Amino acid sequence: MKRCLNLVLLVALLGLTACTQSPMSVAEDFATALAKGKVEEAKKYCTESTAKMIDMSSSMGVIDINPNYKINCLRDSIVDNTAYVFYTENDATRERMMTLYKIDGEWKVNMKGK
Numbered sequence: 001m002k003r004c005l006n007l008v009l010l011v012a013l014l015g016l017t018a019c020t021q022s023p024m025s026v027a028e029d030f031a032t033a034l035a036k037g038k039v040e041e042a043k044k045y046c047t048e049s050t051a052k053m054i055d056m057s058s059s060m061g062v063i064d065i066n067p068n069y070k071i072n073c074l075r076d077s078i079v080d081n082t083a084y085v086f087y088t089e090n091d092a093t094r095e096r097m098m099t100l101y102k103i104d105g106e107w108k109v110n111m112k113g114k
Helices: 002-019 023-035 039-043 048-060
Strands: 071-079 082-089 096-103 106-110
Touching: 023 039, 023 071, 023 082, 023 096, 023 106, 039 048, 048 106
Parallel strands: none
Antiparallel strands: 071 082, 082 096, 096 106
């Protein structure tokens, strides 16, 4: 009986950890959706302020759509509730960084205006 209970607890724990996306997977999903023009999908992966910037950019028609976009997430660095994801885009070699914040248990991309 105790063995069965331990197995159930282990399965439940594994199931819960599978629900949370890593910063790298959130960054990849966000960037890919945005590059493909899927604005509403991209907004699921970002902070409220970033979603507002996307809405404004979209209404002005300045979001570049690239159906062949590829992101290569190289590594991440997590400090408390902030994550930094380092990546390259398409065939570029220039490394870039995306900042994410953990909000209500979920990683969200936060972009700063230029």
